[in-house]
Amino acid sequence: METAQSSNSPNSSPSSSASSVALIVGATGMVGLSLAEALNNPSTAGGPWKVYGVARRPLPTWFPPSLLHKFITLDALNRDETVEKLSPVAHEVTHVFWVAFQLREIEEVNISLNSTMLSNVVAALISAGANSRLSHVTLQTGTKQYMGPIYDPEHGSRLVMHEPPFQEGMPRLPYPNFYYALEDLLASDLPAGVTYSVHRSSIIMGATPRSIQNGLLTLAVYATICRYKGLPFRYPGNKYTWEHFCDMSDSRLLAEQQIWAGTTEGAKNQAFNCSNGDFFTGKGLWKVLCELFDVDFVDLDDAEKFDAMEMMSGMGDVWDEIVEKQGLYKTKLEEVNCFAAMTVVTNFKFQHVCSMNKSREFGFVGFYDTFKSVRYWVGKMREMKIIP
Incomplete structure (x- = not known):
């Protein structure tokens, strides 16, 4: 090097x-x-x-x-x-x-x-x-x-x-x-x-495609693919995190x-x-993401198990197509998602707060303010041509 x-x-x-x-x-x-x-x-x-x-x-x-x-x-x-x-x-x-x-x-x-x-x-x-x-x-x-x-x-x-x-x-x-x-x-x-x-x-x-723990980028890519394919943007976690508090940095x-x-x-x-220094629920975060990525809000159906990681695993070609059409910074889907970690975090059975x-x-x-931060970093990643 x-x-x-x-x-x-x-x-x-x-x-x-x-x-x-x-x-x-x-x-x-x-x-x-x-x-x-x-x-x-x-x-x-x-x-x-x-x-x-x-x-x-x-x-x-x-x-x-x-x-x-x-x-x-x-x-x-x-x-x-x-x-x-x-x-x-x-x-x-x-x-x-x-x-x-x-x-x-x-x-x-x-x-x-x-x-x-x-x-x-x-x-x-x-x-x-x-x-x-x-x-x-x-x-x-x-x-x-x-x-x-x-x-x-x-x-x-x-x-x-x-x-x-x-x-x-x-x-x-x-x-x-x-x-x-x-x-x-x-x-x-x-x-x-x-x-x-x-x-x-x-x-x-934050904003980088070089972190295997960039959860916001993972959700942004997921929302982008859902909008592109006309799929419902469904919460990947359980009812507990949907309704209870979490925090971010x-x-x-x-x-x-x-x-x-x-x-x-x-x-x-x-x-x-x-x-x-503040807290949010999964439901509250989902509403902000739906607004930012222009997808319909889907309420949690706790009776139906949904595996977002499995769904996303077959979307590599779709992400390649989005990157090409939108002139984005060249990334592969496996580089810009950490759904394994996201699945663990959104299925906690305790309030993740510090x-x-x-x-x-x-x-x-x-x-x-966490929701202002979400809007800021989505905008930053768009400026950097990491997401459309």
């Missing part, structure tokens, strides 16, 4: 005036994009910022190259490659924003993969020794902290999880969890004086909280939930 620098970026030359230098690992993901946008805002705390972006694949055409001083492609599972690619910037980086992950069904595999990636990046940066400026690492995780490995075929069906609302002080569950492993790695492996913060998101909303809020924690002394070495009290008590009071 090659290191690419944006030749048309106004910030592409090194900036000696940068107070802080960010390394966004997972820059082309939902929160990676929001972080890059936020760090380029002149009023952002800790700035002016110089921003490096890292991802496994080359920079896509929908990502504005002007947001990054340099984009670096590397496989963080490869220690030698990670050191080689990061050593030229290791002496500059002050803040790491870790919003990358790899997911497999087996949680023990997730622990191995994600721990290796984080360990390799941290090792590459501290290899600068006395020249290292590294001061803080932000780690993004999520509510599996409180639920356990819900997608694991062995553990997922027999989990005993915490009662919501989820709070940061809840003890760890007795199951393998790569979130725990990453937290432990930061607590034990960072050099003296380097702090960290942990940010536990809810269901994330706008990727802009996650970016704001992570930057706040990385630049606020009292927030160091802490874990924070990060959700929008407490934001600790975050507020420490001084972060940001919030987003």
